[in-house]
Amino acid sequence: MSKTTIYDIASELNITPSTVSRALSNHPRISARTKKAVREVATRLNYRQNSIAAALRSGKTNMLGIVVPTTDRSFFSSVIRSIEQVATASEYNVMITQSNDQEKMERSNIEALLRAQVDGVIASISRETSDYSHFRKLTDNGIPLVLFDRVADLNHTSIVRIDDYRGAYEATAHLIAQGCSRIAHFAGQQKLDIYQQRFRGYKDALQDHRIAFDEALLHYSNVKIEDGRAGMNTLLRLKSPPDAVFAASDYAAIGAMQVLKEKGKRIPEDVALIGFMNETFTSFVDPGLTTVDQLSKKMGEIAASTFLEQVECPDEFVSKKIILSPKLIVRGSSLKADSSSMESNS
Amino acid sequence: MSKTTIYDIASELNITPSTVSRALSNHPRISARTKKAVREVATRLNYRQNSIAAALRSGKTNMLGIVVPTTDRSFFSSVIRSIEQVATASEYNVMITQSNDQEKMERSNIEALLRAQVDGVIASISRETSDYSHFRKLTDNGIPLVLFDRVADLNHTSIVRIDDYRGAYEATAHLIAQGCSRIAHFAGQQKLDIYQQRFRGYKDALQDHRIAFDEALLHYSNVKIEDGRAGMNTLLRLKSPPDAVFAASDYAAIGAMQVLKEKGKRIPEDVALIGFMNETFTSFVDPGLTTVDQLSKKMGEIAASTFLEQVECPDEFVSKKIILSPKLIVRGSSLKADSSSMESNS
DNA sequence: ATTTGATGCGCAATCGATTGCATTATTGTG
DNA sequence: CACAATAATGCAATCGATTGCGCATCAAAT
Structure with a gap:
């Protein structure tokens, strides 16, 4: 039982693959009747779009790459989580990579994302990195780049960080x-x-x-x-x-x-x-x-939506620089006057 | 400056794209001389393989999907790190997703990996999951599945966990x-x-x-x-x-x-x-x-190499069940006779 | 000199969906 | 009823690499 394609659906309904493709992507020029029929056959045959073929033709993979130093800090994993939320809501899948704070790995991660042809990259720069040419490779290829927290001032790049x-x-x-x-x-x-x-x-x-x-x-x-x-x-x-x-x-x-x-x-x-x-x-x-909270959730949301804005209109690029105000979380280690217990979590 | 393809290299050298393709993948039937020439032109033109086209044709994406409850536990992120190491050594890229311990997200993660057509999946099951049909979808489609730590007894699946x-x-x-x-x-x-x-x-x-x-x-x-x-x-x-x-x-x-x-x-x-x-x-x-250490590093290595073995020979499947012996790490919280300080990290 | 085998390379189909343009069906209008 | 306008669909090229098969070349063997 090989995968069902739009050809299978087409022959089932005696229409052409083009119509099926358009019906599935909700093209306005396809009648409601045909769309319905196509969708029904599609579910019946358990059709699943071959995103690779789509990507090859359209040039869009609907994948968003992420590069972070490590995922096991709650800050980064929380940022990632919120990026994922925003991205998946817009039909983007997320590809996470870790640099382990090594420039070399960061480089190879970017290479991998480039090979995978992600539609954009959101990154937090490794501690070790001093040469940013790999990031430039992205922007040179017209791939939107958003940096967060550990940022650098690169051309054609947006930034979100805290103050x-x-x-x-x-x-x-x-x-x-x-x-x-x-x-x-x-x-x-x-x-x-x-x-x-x-x-x-x-x-x-x-x-x-x-x-x-x-x-x-x-x-x-x-x-x-x-x-x-x-x-x-x-x-x-x-x-x-x-x-x-x-x-x-x-x-x-x-x-x-x-x-x-x-x-x-x-x-x-x-x-x-x-x-x-x-x-x-x-x-x-x-x-x-x-400690000082870095608003990971908001940071992720902003980074993701900035990316989305940039893929929407690739022609008119606007470099955003967003700076959030961090929040002091007061706990016992600094609170001498123990009269007021002002612990506050977000 | 659009991307250079094997066609560009081919016309540069007056040979065919097929030869270029074979030369680049080190096909034995291509002479060393041609290979050298191709490689030189390739680097000169800054050629980068379009892995999407390759994937479409060959049916292999060289991507490995990972599903974990969360990445911000050092156990999981450590497993991921070691999977990455083994995988990238074999030219595989890794796509990480988090389920946040929710069955629903786990499901949609698997869907995403399926859409991305990963060549295999390594997963640790969400706390919430009671229905495993999404995992079956993988194995039904012939995609190798390796479970670690939080495992379940599914058909056509390998397992690595601690005792x-x-x-x-x-x-x-x-x-x-x-x-x-x-x-x-x-x-x-x-x-x-x-x-x-x-x-x-x-x-x-x-x-x-x-x-x-x-x-x-x-x-x-x-x-x-x-x-x-x-x-x-x-x-x-x-x-x-x-x-x-x-x-x-x-x-x-x-x-x-x-x-x-x-x-x-x-x-x-x-x-x-x-x-x-x-x-x-x-x-x-x-x-x-x-505490009890779960040998995250070894677990990741084994999971990854098990996956590799299974993609190498998709015909003859052998379900592996590997059980590692955990290691007790003794620290102050349990050591009453404080004579011997036997802290031991790996 | 002919056969055999290995070697090196080209031809053309193929993977599955997308999309500009052409064509046909349908509806409305005078 | 004819004809324009619009809606709905079909045609065929295309994305870029892979790969089975076939043809040519050349060296070694008979």
């Missing part, structure tokens, strides 16, 4: 409001724009509150758990250690939390802690980790 | 060895085989060590955090509460851990705790959560 500066500023200001004055910062690699912004937000918040910036309280790293541990250990050895740490990533913050607990420090009384990303686990460590 | 029974048995035995005697169990939905097995393993371990099974210490749920919290709260209200909990999922275990901390209980002295899955966060909560 990292503001997120960092608010986090730092919150710590200050809690009475902290020696606030350390675990900064990410400054070649990534998001980490630069977070650093700036931190610095400006200090300045605006007349707190001197202290170089000794600053630690650059990959902001993974180990880095947070190392950073915290270093900080605790200072003659005047910090009374708060704002980490550019939840992972670094968790590393710091581990060390603090091991050393018998109280959180937030001795050292308050804030992360960034709102990873799932931040809500169930003890104490809950205050 | 959940043994994992549970060892976890329980470990608790007993640590001196626990009132061991509670948070069981998952018994319609899922893995949770049945884990329950059996728990029960048998008790029996083998002459500990009476106490119905009051058993809690069925979806083994999410809330369930763990609820279960632990109930247990603590018993007149003789448990001195250990073995949860069928890390999430339920974390919920229990939260409640224990809130009530001022010491872990593991008052209540020891073991989870299942070896989620990333289990290693950085405090104390570290003892």
